[in-house]
Amino acid sequence: MSILVNKNTKVLVQGITGREGAYHAEKMLEYGTQVVAGATPGKGGQTFSALGHTIPVYSSAAQAKAAHPEISASIIFVPPAAAADATLEAAHAGIGLIINIAEGMPTIDMMRVVRELKEMPNVRLIGGNCPGLITPGECKLGIMPASTFKAGRVGMISRSGTLTYEASKMLADANIGTSTVVGIGGDPIIGTTFIDLLPMFNDDPDTDAVVMIGEIGGADEEMAAAWIAQHMKKPVIAFISGRTAPKGKRMGHAGALIMGNVGTAESKLEAMAAANVPVADTMDEIVTLTKKALGL
Amino acid sequence: MKLHEYQAKELLAKFGVPVPPGRIAFTPDEAKAIANEYGSLTVIKAQVHVGGRGKAGGVKLAKDANEAYDRAKAILGMDIKGLTVRKVLVGKAVDIAKEYYCGLIVDRNVQGYTLMVSKEGGVDIEEVAATNPEAITRFAIDPIKGLRPFEARDIALQAGLEGNLNKIAAMMVGLYNAAVGVDASLAEINPLVITEQGDVIAADAKIDIDDNAMYRHPELEMYREVESEHPLEVEAKAFGFSYVKLDGHIGVIGNGAGLVMTSLDVVSRVGGKAANFLDIGGGAKAEVVYNAVKLVLKDPDVKGILINIFGGITRADEVAKGVLRALDEGILTKPLAMRVAGTAEAEALALLEGKPINMYPTMTEAATAVVKEAAL
Numbered sequence: 028m029s030i031l032v033n034k035n036t037k038v039l040v041q042g043i044t045g046r047e048g049a050y051h052a053e054k055m056l057e058y059g060t061q062v063v064a065g066a067t068p069g070k071g072g073q074t075f076s077a078l079g080h081t082i083p084v085y086s087s088a089a090q091a092k093a094a095h096p097e098i099s100a101s102i103i104f105v106p107p108a109a110a111a112d113a114t115l116e117a118a119h120a121g122i123g124l125i126i127n128i129a130e131g132m133p134t135i136d137m138m139r140v141v142r143e144l145k146e147m148p149n150v151r152l153i154g155g156n157c158p159g160l161i162t163p164g165e166c167k168l169g170i171m172p173a174s175t176f177k178a179g180r181v182g183m184i185s186r187s188g189t190l191t192y193e194a195s196k197m198l199a200d201a202n203i204g205t206s207t208v209v210g211i212g213g214d215p216i217i218g219t220t221f222i223d224l225l226p227m228f229n230d231d232p233d234t235d236a237v238v239m240i241g242e243i244g245g246a247d248e249e250m251a252a253a254w255i256a257q258h259m260k261k262p263v264i265a266f267i268s269g270r271t272a273p274k275g276k277r278m279g280h281a282g283a284l285i286m287g288n289v290g291t292a293e294s295k296l297e298a299m300a301a302a303n304v305p306v307a308d309t310m311d312e313i314v315t316l317t318k319k320a321l322g323l
Numbered sequence: 324m325k326l327h328e329y330q331a332k333e334l335l336a337k338f339g340v341p342v343p344p345g346r347i348a349f350t351p352d353e354a355k356a357i358a359n360e361y362g363s364l365t366v367i368k369a370q371v372h373v374g375g376r377g378k379a380g381g382v383k384l385a386k387d388a389n390e391a392y393d394r395a396k397a398i399l400g401m402d403i404k405g406l407t408v409r410k411v412l413v414g415k416a417v418d419i420a421k422e423y424y425c426g427l428i429v430d431r432n433v434q435g436y437t438l439m440v441s442k443e444g445g446v447d448i449e450e451v452a453a454t455n456p457e458a459i460t461r462f463a464i465d466p467i468k469g470l471r472p473f474e475a476r477d478i479a480l481q482a483g484l485e486g487n488l489n490k491i492a493a494m495m496v497g498l499y500n501a502a503v504g505v506d507a508s509l510a511e512i513n514p515l516v517i518t519e520q521g522d523v524i525a526a527d528a529k530i531d532i533d534d535n536a537m538y539r540h541p542e543l544e545m546y547r548e549v550e551s552e553h554p555l556e557v558e559a560k561a562f563g564f565s566y567v568k569l570d571g572h573i574g575v576i577g578n579g580a581g582l583v584m585t586s587l588d589v590v591s592r593v594g595g596k597a598a599n600f601l602d603i604g605g606g607a608k609a610e611v612v613y614n615a616v617k618l619v620l621k622d623p624d625v626k627g628i629l630i631n632i633f634g635g636i637t638r639a640d641e642v643a644k645g646v647l648r649a650l651d652e653g654i655l656t657k658p659l660a661m662r663v664a665g666t667a668e669a670e671a672l673a674l675l676e677g678k679p680i681n682m683y684p685t686m687t688e689a690a691t692a693v694v695k696e697a698a699l
Contacts, residue, residue, distance in 0.1 A: 107535065108538060108539075131535045132535060133506055133533055133535045133536035133539070134429055134506070134508060134533045134535065134536070135466070135503060135506055135533070135536065137434075138429075138434060138435045138436070138466035139466045139467060141434045141435075141466075142434070142435065142465065142466045142467050143467065158635075170605075170636065171635060172634070172635040172636065172665065172666050174666070175635070175665065185581075186581065187579060187580060187581020187582065187584075188579050188581065188605075188635070189577075189578055189579025189580075189581055189582040189633050189635060190579065190581035190582055190585060191581075192633055192635045192665065193582065193633045193664070193665075196633070196664070196665065213580055213581070215429055215431050216429070216431065216434050216435075240581070242580075242581060242584060243584075244431070245431035245432065246431065246432055247431065250432070268581050268584045268585045268588065269584040269585075269587075269588065270588045270591075271587050271588050271590075271591040271596075271597070272584060272587065272600075273569065276567050277567070278567060278580060278583075278584050278600055279565040279567075279579075279580025279581075279583060279584065279600065279602045280580040280581070281533075281534075281535060282431065283580060283584065286428065286509075287448075287449035287452060287453075288449065288452065288453055308592070309589065309592070309687055310585065310686070311685065311687070
């Protein structure tokens, strides 16, 4: 019914004893996500209790994985300075899906993490600086507000957190649900991008169309457009934010930066047009175009 | 954080990159004294955070100390692209035989640094990239292995650089080590000069530091110049906002970078132009919103405000409370259009019921209304 996560996904929460980790662990449990363990260095042996669940805390991801071999995903709530290390900790513990929420990680840290993960093909990192991902009705592995998502058959990939919530809510209000929604993050170097996820949605029997929300900076959207033109069997609807942003100014996201002639909205819009991907000019148009693509 | 040329050169020198002797002068007299000490041809260079200093007249040669005084006098206080020159670098001029380019950028596509090298040095590399991209040789550096001398020599050969290959490669490796050492998001030597004597020297340099990594470089804080930042940007930073001053007239406040960027686009779409980008961040309380409104209103360019909130972790009722506080205190002197949706939307609308605040169901309608009102 989805990509990457479903109702059977067993989750480790790294940093579960911290304020953010504890808050979101509870929210995920409330949604029905199967949080089975927590990890915080030096806090092994404690427990985390919320909503009638008592969850064991381990001192490392490796210890958690050893005690709960069924863990298939980890979500990381640690400060940005420790996030790269925590990501590698999860990867080396043998956890296949890692969600890194941290905003503000040094770029060089991410370069090294991503480089190391290239040699670990069984590990997929989502983020950093992302809201996580959700398969509505089954598994919420992130910090998104649950109420804005409705289960359905449209996949979504987005560089922006709030725009993901907004687009999902607009679709839900139009009675269009989502299969899986992935917030890939606003940093310049991220673990997973459009081109990694489009093939998964392409192969997912429960996804009929994909909405991709891009923004200025880099060339991920251009690469995605090229892939779509070659391989995508399902309709894709795009939205590009930051069309009026000035060159050389970092617009909130570290990755939303036009450097020289690289990363402009024009280049992304041209690439989408060349791939015959309809682009919504406003958020509302995402709904109109999705309906049209689905023949509704 | 952007560094000045002289700061970038100081850092490069620490990583073994040869740079010409030079010191900073704040007055023509200081420039004269430095030039006198060097006793040779000097170059007087404006130190401002902007490109194109040469074209703007901010870089001049001086044949002796008296001329250095005159040049410094002309350049100090000069306005270059809106920035006032407060200091000049007085450097020993180098005998240029060849001028090359060597730069490192954080390259999203290769997920690491890309080294760019070109024979076309001393000019704007973006222009070279646009008009003659084949003139730039690119190499993706492995973030774990780093840049090795044999790779640097190979790039230099591919790019067709002429001169002492080992010295050129050493400069590239030095630049890379400096970039990694200070967490640079951009580091370039332009021009990389081969002197008449065959020496390799970094005649000009530019380094930007990754703001996310500043916490591990406390020694670089001394390079920060609050006066060169926009005063509202400095104030916004203290509040923890992500704020960028823009050149329009509609103040824009929202939550989440993507939503705020989209709000700017919508303002422009309906015929207006944003005066700023302001992201209040996730989970903002009433006080944060109140401070954001107050900050945006301090900008004399602002003729109207658009508040666009999609409540996720942020609660729309907290946003409403913040706006109401600004209203109660009488500081809401400009037209305001607001759109709130998502978490606690109903509570927010209840709080705002009957208040003189214009609410709209969509961001397009809110933007249209405020752009129209601001034009009156």
